[in-house]
Amino acid sequence: MFLHGTSQINAAGHLEIGGCDVTDLKAKYGTPLYVVDEELVRQRCQQYVAAFRASGLKFQVAYASKAFCVMAMCRIADQEGMSLDVVSDGELYTALQAGFPAKRIHFHGNNKTIEEIEMAIDAEIGCFVVDNLVELHLLNAVAAEKNVRVQILLRVTPGVEAHTHEYISTGQTDSKFGFDIGNGSAFEAVNLASQQSNLELLGVHSHIGSQIFEVEGFEMAVQRVAEFAQRVKQELGVQFKVVNLGGGFGIRYVNGDTPLEVSQYVKAITDAVKNHFSEWSAELPEIWVEPGRSIVGDAGTTLYTVGTSKDIPGVRKYVAVDGGMTDNPRPALYESKYEAVLANRANDPVEETVSIAGKCCESGDMLIWDLDLPKVSSGDLLAVSCTGAYNYSMASNYNRIRRPAVVFVNQGESDLIVRRETLQDIIGNDMVPERISKQAVLK
Missing domain, CATH: 3.20.20.10 (Alanine racemase)
Incomplete structure (x- = not known):
């Protein structure tokens, strides 16, 4: 992955943005997480x-x-x-x-x-x-x-x-x-x-x-x-x-x-x-x-935690993350391409080619096809670069997935600028009309 702005690989082999180790950002704020330099x-x-x-x-x-x-x-x-x-x-x-x-x-x-x-x-x-x-x-x-x-x-x-x-x-x-x-x-x-x-x-x-x-x-x-x-x-x-x-x-x-x-x-x-x-x-x-x-695009990075995987011999290996088209619809909309790195093992040698899938119930929920990475394991931290523009602003609650938090990082400090949505936020505008709530449940 090309490193933009203040991004670098630190001595621990972790991606660092704005002087902040992204593994520390994951521990503090959770994933998926938009990180802005x-x-x-x-x-x-x-x-x-x-x-x-x-x-x-x-x-x-x-x-x-x-x-x-x-x-x-x-x-x-x-x-x-x-x-x-x-x-x-x-x-x-x-x-x-x-x-x-x-x-x-x-x-x-x-x-x-x-x-x-x-x-x-x-x-x-x-x-x-x-x-x-x-x-x-x-x-x-x-x-x-x-x-x-x-x-x-x-x-x-x-x-x-x-x-x-x-x-x-x-x-x-x-x-x-x-x-x-x-x-x-x-x-x-x-x-x-x-x-x-x-x-x-x-x-x-x-x-x-x-x-x-x-x-x-x-x-x-x-x-x-x-x-x-x-x-x-x-x-x-x-x-x-x-x-x-x-x-x-x-x-x-x-x-x-x-x-x-x-x-x-x-x-x-x-x-x-x-x-x-x-x-x-x-x-x-x-x-x-x-x-x-061009102001915010390459200043943004999205952090995901790797979950499940599916290896189809002779075809491809799918690696699923805890986000997807809900926080980045651009690949589905525009066939947009992205680069990514295993942010917790950035210096490890490449061992496999995988395709990064989102967690939405859509076959088209794919973030990156054919990405060369070290051997990927559940719990790894994937960092997708250049997600600062049109990612948060186009994010949705499809499948009632909560939209991620956003943090600014600068000189070793991180600040929450958008909190992660809660489950209560998801139903916050829902209403059940009285005529429906009073209707008997069919046995």
Whole structure:
């Protein structure tokens, strides 16, 4: 397993993260357990901010909270000078409860409810990213009722298809998100938005996909958006103050993944902005981006305890752990690949190839196929790397399995930031109607 951030193998042959021996973390918090390298998270935030400062452009780096949204993470994003991207009332509520400044919150989503819109307006968030005409009219109407003027970006699809899984590619023409530049709907949306009395159009938002390892897609998106901005300026007299180029910056999950340095992504984007916008405008727009996975993805590790195994001669050996698709649905959703190590015997020689199965009642509950490990025994501690993004946030209670705890580790200290769910939590929202509770049991 590739070691990220502060991870290392200590003298006892145990995996250590943030100065904490993971066998000690298991003893203290149990498994499954999400472990987050706080130092690496902060480094990633700082790298983005520093790279944009070096560009000389006005900017906002907004942490895409959908990757991992808990109060402690929102506090770190604030402390590191980030803005915040939310897509639901739950994410917004989490941010506000964490004390995140509302003026630096951007609200995304293709189907915001009227309750979410009212909540966000009342909180005085900084910006809405408007996804469709229904939302445009609804937002203007609610803002008018509240006698306020809200700032917006229009989400546009530039027709750029990133090299990524089809379910996480969002910049192409055939997408549920945004107004298409190519078919003219984006132009009409700008024209309409600029006429709304309670909306202030700041600019546009574009996002081309996720887990992207090259800069060409971003450069092309900048070019398409710049050409669109020029047309809007010439024909409508509307100047974009802000261009949000989304996120999608890749990380290394397994051998063969080749992400660029943060500074390389940022330089390519800012150079393209300077090149394509300066051709026709003396004033360059403020650039916003929304990294999520690249902030927290490789900072996360999930610890599992090995349970049963099943050896099928000539076929494969299944090794089951005490978690699975409930705490990491990405392999089932996207065929995502992961690396792992026996964290309590990290220096032992490889002796077998196994496939890591989860405990859910699903044949598709597989975390890793064909993993080379030392001879695996029940009770061993398996550490799966790069689980910081979209694992906790997508976790479920399928089979009524409790969601794991989350800890931050830093300089030898561990802190619980999400407690493990209890059995009482599982039934906490259940209700048995009186008519059912009074019904006699058939004999």
